[in-house]
Amino acid sequence: MKIGIIGASGAVGRQMLVCLEESDLQIDEIRLFASPRSKGNVLKYKDQMIEMDVVEEDSFEGLDYVLGAVSNELSKKYLPYIRKANAVYVDNSSAFRLLDDVPLVVPEINGEDALKHNGVIANPNCSTIITMMAVAPINRLSKIENMVTTTYQAVSGAGNQGIEELKDQIRQIDENEKVEPKVFPKQIAYNCVAQIGSFLDNGYTTEEMKMMNEGRKILHLPDLKVCCTCVRVPVYRSHSIAVRLVTKDVLDLSEVCKAIESSKGLKLFVGEDIPAPLETSDQNDVYVGRIRRDLIDEKGISLWCCGDQIRKGAAANAVQIIEYLEKHK
Amino acid sequence: MKIGIIGASGAVGRQMLVCLEESDLQIDEIRLFASPRSKGNVLKYKDQMIEMDVVEEDSFEGLDYVLGAVSNELSKKYLPYIRKANAVYVDNSSAFRLLDDVPLVVPEINGEDALKHNGVIANPNCSTIITMMAVAPINRLSKIENMVTTTYQAVSGAGNQGIEELKDQIRQIDENEKVEPKVFPKQIAYNCVAQIGSFLDNGYTTEEMKMMNEGRKILHLPDLKVCCTCVRVPVYRSHSIAVRLVTKDVLDLSEVCKAIESSKGLKLFVGEDIPAPLETSDQNDVYVGRIRRDLIDEKGISLWCCGDQIRKGAAANAVQIIEYLEKHK
Numbered sequence: 245m246k247i248g249i250i251g252a253s254g255a256v257g258r259q260m261l262v263c264l265e266e267s268d269l270q271i272d273e274i275r276l277f278a279s280p281r282s283k284g285n286v287l288k289y290k291d292q293m294i295e296m297d298v299v300e301e302d303s304f305e306g307l308d309y310v311l312g313a314v315s316n317e318l319s320k321k322y323l324p325y326i327r328k329a330n331a332v333y334v335d336n337s338s339a340f341r342l343l344d345d346v347p348l349v350v351p352e353i354n355g356e357d358a359l360k361h362n363g364v365i366a367n368p369n370c371s372t373i374i375t376m377m378a379v380a381p382i383n384r385l386s387k388i389e390n391m392v393t394t395t396y397q398a399v400s401g402a403g404n405q406g407i408e409e410l411k412d413q414i415r416q417i418d419e420n421e422k423v424e425p426k427v428f429p430k431q432i433a434y435n436c437v438a439q440i441g442s443f444l445d446n447g448y449t450t451e452e453m454k455m456m457n458e459g460r461k462i463l464h465l466p467d468l469k470v471c472c473t474c475v476r477v478p479v480y481r482s483h484s485i486a487v488r489l490v491t492k493d494v495l496d497l498s499e500v501c502k503a504i505e506s507s508k509g510l511k512l513f514v515g516e517d518i519p520a521p522l523e524t525s526d527q528n529d530v531y532v533g534r535i536r537r538d539l540i541d542e543k544g545i546s547l548w549c550c551g552d553q554i555r556k557g558a559a560a561n562a563v564q565i566i567e568y569l570e571k572h573k
Numbered sequence: 574m575k576i577g578i579i580g581a582s583g584a585v586g587r588q589m590l591v592c593l594e595e596s597d598l599q600i601d602e603i604r605l606f607a608s609p610r611s612k613g614n615v616l617k618y619k620d621q622m623i624e625m626d627v628v629e630e631d632s633f634e635g636l637d638y639v640l641g642a643v644s645n646e647l648s649k650k651y652l653p654y655i656r657k658a659n660a661v662y663v664d665n666s667s668a669f670r671l672l673d674d675v676p677l678v679v680p681e682i683n684g685e686d687a688l689k690h691n692g693v694i695a696n697p698n699c700s701t702i703i704t705m706m707a708v709a710p711i712n713r714l715s716k717i718e719n720m721v722t723t724t725y726q727a728v729s730g731a732g733n734q735g736i737e738e739l740k741d742q743i744r745q746i747d748e749n750e751k752v753e754p755k756v757f758p759k760q761i762a763y764n765c766v767a768q769i770g771s772f773l774d775n776g777y778t779t780e781e782m783k784m785m786n787e788g789r790k791i792l793h794l795p796d797l798k799v800c801c802t803c804v805r806v807p808v809y810r811s812h813s814i815a816v817r818l819v820t821k822d823v824l825d826l827s828e829v830c831k832a833i834e835s836s837k838g839l840k841l842f843v844g845e846d847i848p849a850p851l852e853t854s855d856q857n858d859v860y861v862g863r864i865r866r867d868l869i870d871e872k873g874i875s876l877w878c879c880g881d882q883i884r885k886g887a888a889a890n891a892v893q894i895i896e897y898l899e900k901h902k
Contacts, residue, residue: 390869392721392817392869394723394802394815396725396765396804396806414743414747418743418747429847430847430849430851431849431851434807434808434809434851435808435849435850435851436725436806436808436813436849436850436879437847437849438813438815438847438848438849438862438863438877439845439847443844443845446865446866446868447863447864447865447866448865448868456868469868469869470868470869471817471867471868471869471873471875473723473815473817473863473875473877475725475813475815475877477725477765477806477807478763478806478807478808479763479764479765479807480763484765484767484804486723486767486802486804488721488800488802515772516768516772518758518759518766518767518768519767520759520760520764520765520766520767521764521765522759522760522763522764533767534767534776534802535776536775536776536777537775537776538800539775539777539785539798539799539800540719540721540798540799540800544800546800546802548767548802548804550765
C-alpha cells in the first residue's frame with residue numbers, strides 16, 4: 245500500500261504520519277507533501293527519514309490513498325491530480341464535506357458510508373467528530389431530536405500557529421510585553437474568544453453551523469436541530485463540549501452509561517470522576533462524563549466530553565477511515 | 574454612615590473597599606475585619622490607612638452596614654453579633670440566600686426586594702448575577718421559561734488562592750516542575766475543569782444548582798427551569814456564560830437588543846463585535862453579545878455574556894445594594 249500526505253508539515257499532517265505508524269496498515273511507501281517553505285525537510289517514519297516535497301501534477305501516481313491536511317483551496321486544487329492517479333482522497337478540509345457524493349465519516353458511527361465513496365471521503369470537523377462520538381451511542385437507543393452544544397476549543401484547531409500564539413502570549417504577558425493577536429481575533433492567553441470561523445447572516449459562525457450540518461449527515465438524522473456556541477479557550481490540543489440533548493423517548497441513565505461504556509473509541513467517566521481536556525491529550529479515545537438527567541425536559545440528557553482535536557478530531561479519524569476501507573474491501 | 578467589611582483581606586473583601594471608595598456613599602468610618610493571620614495589616618481607603626482587626630462579639634457596635642466576604646460558616650457565626658449591633662448585613666456567602674425572609678438582590682433587577690429585609694440581604698452567586706443581568710431585560714419583554722447555561726468561570730471565583738494557583742501552575746509548567754492541584758480538583762493551567770462546588774445526588778454540582786434556585790428568586794420566576802454546566806477555565810477574573818433561553822412568546826431580536834442596550838449595568842455588543850472576559854476585567858458592567866435566534870425553537874434566543882466576577886459578580890453588587898437602600902430610605 246502506498247499513501248501520500250499533503251500538508252505533512254502542519255500539526256494534523258505530522259499527526260497523520262504518527263497515526264499511520266501506530267496503525268496495523270501494511271504500508272510500502274509514504275510520500276510527504278508540503279509548501280515550498282518545507283521542501284527538503286524530513287520527517288521520521290519508523291526507521292526511515294522521509295523528505296517533504298511540493299505537489300506536482302503527477303505527484304500522486306501509484307498511490308492508493310492520499311490524506312489531506314490542507315486548506316479548502318488547496319484541497320480543491322489538488323483533487324484533480326489525485327483523481328488522475330486513481331488514489332482515494334481522505335480529506336480533512338471542509339471543501340467537500342456536504343456534497344451528496346462524498347461520504348462524511350466517523351468509522352465507529354457510519355463507517356459503512358465510506359464504502360460508497362466516489363474517490364473522495366471527507367473527515368468531519370474536529371468538534372463535530374468528538375461530539376458525535378459521545379452522542380452516537382445515545383442516538384442508537386433513541387433518536388436525538390435536538391442538541392444545545394457549547395464548545396471549549398483548543399488552540400491547536402488553528403494548527404501549529406495557534407499553538408505558537410498561545411505560547412508567545414503567555415511569555416509576552418510574563419515579560420510585560422504588548423500582546424498583539426494575529427491568529428485569533430482576540431488575545432487567547434487567559435481569555436475566551438467566542439468566535440471560531442467567520443460570521444454568517446444568522447449570527448452563527450461557520451464553525452457553529454458545522455455541528456448541525458455535519459452532525460445530520462454523520463448520524464443520518466436530516467431533521468436534527470443543533471444550536472451551537474463555539475468558543476476558543478487557552479488549552480493546547482484537546483476540545484471539550486458541554487452537550488444537552490433531547491431524545492425521542494425517555495432513556496434510563498444507566499442504559500445510556502452502558503451504551504457509552506461499550507462503544508469503541510469512548511471512555512466512560514462516572515460520578516465525581518470527570519474527564520478533562522488535558523487528560524485526553526495525545527489519546528485517540530473520546531472521554532465522556534457528567535452524564536445526568538436534564539432539569540428542563542425528562543427526555544433531556546446533559547454530558548461533558550473531551551477529545552484530542554489533532555488525533556480523533558482529525559488525523560486519527562482519517563487514518564481509521566483508511567483502516568475501515570482496507571478491512572471491508 | 575459607618576460600614577464594616579468582614580473578610581477584608583480576600584479578593585472580594587479588598588474589592589468591596591475599592592467599590593466603596595468609588596461609590597457616592599458618604600462614609601464616616603470603615604472597619605476592616607479578617608482572620609488572625611491578617612490582623613494588623615493595613616489597607617488604603619482614600620487618604621486613610623485602615624488596620625485590619627479580628628471579629629469580636631462587639632466589633633460591629635455603631636455600624637450601619639456590614640459587608641460579608643467570608644465562608645458560610647463564618648457568616649453564620651458572625652450574624653448574631655451583627656444583629657446585636659442592629660447593623661444591616663449584606664452577605665456574599667450562600668448561607669442565607671434561599672431563606673424566605675432574606676432578599677436575594679441584584680439592584681438593577683429586583684432592587685425593591687432589598688427594602689423588605691429583616692437585617693440580612695444576600696448577594697447572589699457570581700455566575701448567577703452575571704447571567705441574570707444579561708437575561709433580565711429579555712424576561713421583561715416575555716417571561717423566560719427555561720435556560721441552558723454553560724459557564725466559563727475564572728479562577729478568582731476561588732479567591733486569591735485560585736489566582737495564585739493558576740499563576741504557580743503556569744510557572745511550574747514553564748520550568749518543567751510537577752504540577753500538584755490544591756485549590757481546584759485538577760490542573761487548571763491549559764485545562765478546563767467541569768466541576769465547581771461539590772456533587773449532588775442528581776449529578777449536578779452545588780454551583781450549577783445555584784443558577785436555577787437563585788435565578789428563580791431574583792427573577793421572581795418560581796417555575797423557571799435551568800440546566801447548567803459550570804466549568805472552570807484558565808482566566809483570571811471574569812466569568813463568561815453561553816446562554817440559550819426560551820421565552821413564552823416569540824421575540825423580535827432587534828427589540829431584545831434595544832432592551833439590553835437601554836438597561837443600566839449592561840453593554841451591548843452587536844454583530845462581529847464580541848465581548849470577551851479579559852475586556853470586562855475590573856469593569857462593573859456586564860457585556861452581552863452574540864444575540865441570535867435559536868435554531869431549535871423559534872422562541873429561543875442564544876447569547877454570550879461576560880462580567881467581572883469579583884466586581885459585579887460579588888463586591889460591586891453588594892455595594893450597589895447599600896446604595897439602593899440609601900437611595901430609597
